[in-house]
Amino acid sequence: MSPGNTRRKMLGALGLTGAAVVVPRVWAQSGLAYPTRPVRLLCPFAAAGGVDITARAIGQKLTALWGQPVVVENKPGANGTIAVDLMVKSAPDGYTLSMISSSHSVNETLQRQHPYDLALDVAPITQATIQPYVLVVNPSLPVRSVEELVALARANPGKYTYGSSGLGGLSHLAGALFGSLAGIDLTHIPYKGGALAMSDVISGQIDMLFSTILQSHGHLVSGRLRGLAVTTVQRSPSMPDTPTMQESGVKDYEVAGWYGVVAPAATPVPILDKLNTNIVAVLRTPDMRERLAVDGSEPVGNTREQFGAFIRSEIAKWRNLIRELGIKSE
Numbered sequence: 001m002s003p004g005n006t007r008r009k010m011l012g013a014l015g016l017t018g019a020a021v022v023v024p025r026v027w028a029q030s031g032l033a034y035p036t037r038p039v040r041l042l043c044p045f046a047a048a049g050g051v052d053i054t055a056r057a058i059g060q061k062l063t064a065l066w067g068q069p070v071v072v073e074n075k076p077g078a079n080g081t082i083a084v085d086l087m088v089k090s091a092p093d094g095y096t097l098s099m100i101s102s103s104h105s106v107n108e109t110l111q112r113q114h115p116y117d118l119a120l121d122v123a124p125i126t127q128a129t130i131q132p133y134v135l136v137v138n139p140s141l142p143v144r145s146v147e148e149l150v151a152l153a154r155a156n157p158g159k160y161t162y163g164s165s166g167l168g169g170l171s172h173l174a175g176a177l178f179g180s181l182a183g184i185d186l187t188h189i190p191y192k193g194g195a196l197a198m199s200d201v202i203s204g205q206i207d208m209l210f211s212t213i214l215q216s217h218g219h220l221v222s223g224r225l226r227g228l229a230v231t232t233v234q235r236s237p238s239m240p241d242t243p244t245m246q247e248s249g250v251k252d253y254e255v256a257g258w259y260g261v262v263a264p265a266a267t268p269v270p271i272l273d274k275l276n277t278n279i280v281a282v283l284r285t286p287d288m289r290e291r292l293a294v295d296g297s298e299p300v301g302n303t304r305e306q307f308g309a310f311i312r313s314e315i316a317k318w319r320n321l322i323r324e325l326g327i328k329s330e
Contacts, residue, residue, distance in 0.1 A: 034094055034271050038069040041261075042087055042098040044080035050214050050295040054128055054259045055099045057291045061282035078111075079103050079169070084262070085115045088122060092266035094275065097125070102170050102257050105314035109322050110168040110329045119315060122262040124307040125275045128283060129259045129297040132230035133174050133210040134239065136219070139226050141207050146229045146248035149208075153184040161187045161206040163197035168329055171197070173318060174210035174231055174255045176325055181250050201225065212257065213238050213296025231255040238296040258300070258314075260307055276304050 039062070043055045052074060059070035075083035080103050090096035100122075108118050116122070135146065141160075143149040153160050164172035167190045179186045189206050191197040194215055201209045202224050209216075210231065217238075219225040229245045230236050233254050245253035261279055263272060280301035282288055289299055302310075321327075 032270055032274055034274060035066055035068045037095065038071055039066075039094070040096045041070055041072050042083040042096065043072055043074045044076060044083035044099060044101070044104075045074070046076045047074050050131070050212060050257070050297065051099050051101050051259050053214075053295050054292060054297065057288060058128065058261070058279060058282060061285070061288065062278060065278060065282065079107055079166070081107055081111065081115065084118075084122065087262070088116045088264055090264060092264035092268075094263060094267055094271035097261055097263050097275070098122075099128075099259055100262050101259050102314065105311060106168055106170065106173065106318045106322075108315045109319040110327070112329055119308075119312055121265050123265050123267050123272055124304050124311060125261040125263055125272060126279050126283070126304065127258055127260040127300040127302050127307045127310060128279070129292055129295075130232070130300055131213065131257045131295060131297040132232035132236045132239075133171065133255055133257060134213055134216055134220075134230050134236075134242065134296075135174075135178070135208060135228045135245070136201065136211050136216050136225040137208045137228060138201055138204045138206075139223065140204055141226075143228070144226070146243075146245060146250060149228060150182050150184055150249070153182075153186060157185040158187055160208070161189050162208045162210070163189045163191055163201055163206040164210070165194035165197060166190050166192060168322070168327060170255065170257060171210045173321060173327075175208075176327065177253065177255060177321060178210075178245070178250065180321070180325065181253050210255070214294065217296070236296060237298065238293060258310075259297070260311075272304060 041055055041059050043052050045051045055072045059072045062070045075086060080101060084098050084100060087096050087098035104118055107114060143152055162175040197209050198215055200206045202219060216225055220227050227242050229243050229248045230239060231245055235244055283299040283301035292299055
């Protein structure tokens with residue numbers, strides 16, 4: 001049997017196994033000798049960003065729970081691909097894990113030479129968080145709602161610009177989906193990173209941006225930006241007075257950023273189950289919810305089966321939009 005078929009058979013078996021949430025000490029009584037040495041948790045993006053904040057919060061909790069260090073290592077590059085590829089090629093023993101984000105589901109379609117298959121080469125552990133993007137505009141733009149923005153854009157096709165952290169990033173796709181569903185023509189301006197796009201929307205070089213709450217919160221409070229709507233179906237607890245895009249009249253609009261934890265595909269099921277149980281338990285602690293709120297995130301903590309199904313649905317969603325709009329990689 002080929003290695004690819006072996007992975008497929010194994011992942012099929014994993015998909016049938018839902019991990020129940022139990023009190024962590026049950027695992028201490030189970031006799032599973034894991035972990036017995038430090039665990040690496042790779043972070044695919046730079047330090048101080050949302051994925052890094054989440055990884056370090058999880059790592060600190062697991063270190064206290066296990067009595068073994070969980071060492072977060074930042075391995076940025078290729079829109080998050082480098083870290084996951086490194087993990088996929090590591091020993092499937094539970095000692096090298098990786099964070100992933102919504103960007104990884106986009107990479108599957110947009111990157112021409114993608115080194116792994118996210119649906120086959122990784123074992124989902126759990127979705128850690130969900131967080132909205134927020135549509136922010138420069139205050140000089142004469143709009144105070146999404147409805148007013150749509151009307152302005154319809155009257156001036158192609159005039160108004162939205163920035164993004166780069167071609168094919170979630171902030172780009174959030175804007176592309178907005179234009180598609182609202183029936184408006186916006187001009188996309190890609191940047192090499194969200195900080196540059198944020199700087200230009202504040203200065204008025206571009207008109208709008210779909211930003212993370214972590215990135216935009218201070219500027220919204222200071223009045224340098226105006227927030228019109230969040231991109232998730234439900235309002236964000238971090239911005240309870242800000243309506244959703246759907247509430248603002250953009251039917252079927254939904255974009256959610258998310259982070260999760262994965263392992264190499266051939267990792268033994270008992271180790272995956274323990275990882276799921278323990279990570280879900282720490283995500284559900286009150287202080288973890290408070291720490292994640294800094295990023296505008298809410299903890300999720302679902303089963304391995306649920307997270308695997310979610311990853312596949314995200315890959316399909318973005319693949320359809322990318323093909324529909326003819327978005328090409330750089």
